[in-house]
Amino acid sequence: MFEVRHIDKTYSPGTVQQTCLFSDFSLAIQPRSFVSVVGSNGSGKTSLLNILCGSIGVDQGTILMNGEDITHLKEFRRYRRIGRVYQNPALGTCPSMTILENLAMADNKGHSFNLHPGVNRKRISAYRDLLSPLGLGLEDKLSVPVGMLSGGQRQVLALVMATMTPLDFLILDEHTAALDPKTAETVMHLTDQVVREKKLTTLMVTHNLRHAVEYGDRILMMHQGQIVLDKDGEEKKALQVDDLLGLFNSISIECGN
């Protein structure tokens, strides 16, 4: 369970650019739920992810992970139990290292990075088995530097790496936004498969309303640091893309866009 309670966050306090994003914001994410978050630019979606992961701090309030207060836990320590896939396919992998080396590192998450050999040869066939169902031929390119792969291939690899070791939470930060429509569908499909298989608690930010409607079991719409729509269960199933779009438009009109 992931929870934020009564958080306040103001950017550039004390300057003319001062913007209050969150004020008394609370949200609880149930274990094993797959939550999609939609909303316009600047609505606070990515800030929410960054607050959960610890890349930005909060002014007030607490962040709880499985009941434990992690508000002041350093970013890298939080990732012990969090996997994250970024919008930019380049952020999830190391370009000058090979697919094998990248996988070996991801495989070692949670263990010490000591002076043992970086690649455990015995694991190579397991890596192949992990990659071959993806149908991208990555299993035959283990010794290719990741920088040579296409954006879609890198993003799939990033997803595999993020979910390789046991996790409590998966954070997806518009992870299909930089991909072409076909690859985006593939990655989204794979994501759904992994989330179900591993029963991960997942928070996905997306601009693709259809993805938000089709996948996951709860949907949130954010606007100016607040949740303006929160549906789960049957209500979520009944929700159509047009309903979301309608709400989206009405919000935008309010803002004078």
Place this chain on the structure above:
Amino acid sequence: MLMSILEQGLIYGILALGLLITYRILDFPDLTVDSSFPLGAAVSAVLTVQGMAPVLTLFFAVLAGCLAGLITGLIHVKCKVRDLLSGIITMTGLYSVNLNIAGKANVPLFGGDTLFRNALTKSLPAFLSPFSTLLIILIISMLAKLALDWFLSTKAGFLLRAAGDNPSVVTTLAQDQGRVKILGLMIANSLVALSGAVMCQQQRYFDISMGTGAMVIGLASVIIGTNLFRRFTFIKSTSMAVIGSILYKACVALALQMGLDASFMKLITAVLFLIILVSSQIRPKKVSLHV
């Protein structure tokens, strides 16, 4: 002359291995080098004068370099000072430390044993003795290269490469980027100090100014090596750095041969570096200005 190029090139090759870590792998413009090079030399010179076995002094030189890297790393990571400035701070401070370790600006190693002139080298067969210096340097630099190769193939080495390649991966692997950077700086400066110590043993004196331009020499070597052999992926980058260093020394020797006075040494170093940078069209990667 070829001998001297090879000797000098291989000694600076160890320095180049250090810069390979900071510049190429970590993408950290580490100016500590200009002081950790003479630091290694000072430690080795003083201990040798005091009667320690020259080989053992190398160990303490490495330790000193390691500490220098640690200080730069702590300044950068813990005090959140920019990478370039952290190196400059350590470099400046170390100048005084070096002077105090050595006791004076110049320490000659008269008469006594050095790494290259001892019972062992004297016992070598006559046909080998002209090559003994080169041989010893070759052994030391190869050991340094192989050790670095080995380290880069370990889990810790992978993390070091990841830290320069894509720091966000290190964080999502639940590892502290800062610690990885500090470790990298420590290893790099250990190698640089080792290079300084060997240099001091070979030229049989320590001089406080021997580190000036060390960073430029190391960088030039790394850039020559990695650019020249870019297409040969089977050559390890560590080998490229060492070969680059030999080629660089050859270029300098050539410039001196063409009649330039030795007092132009640093100018040659700088101009040559500029030529290499421009001709390879690989300018130093953008320095990240945030911690």
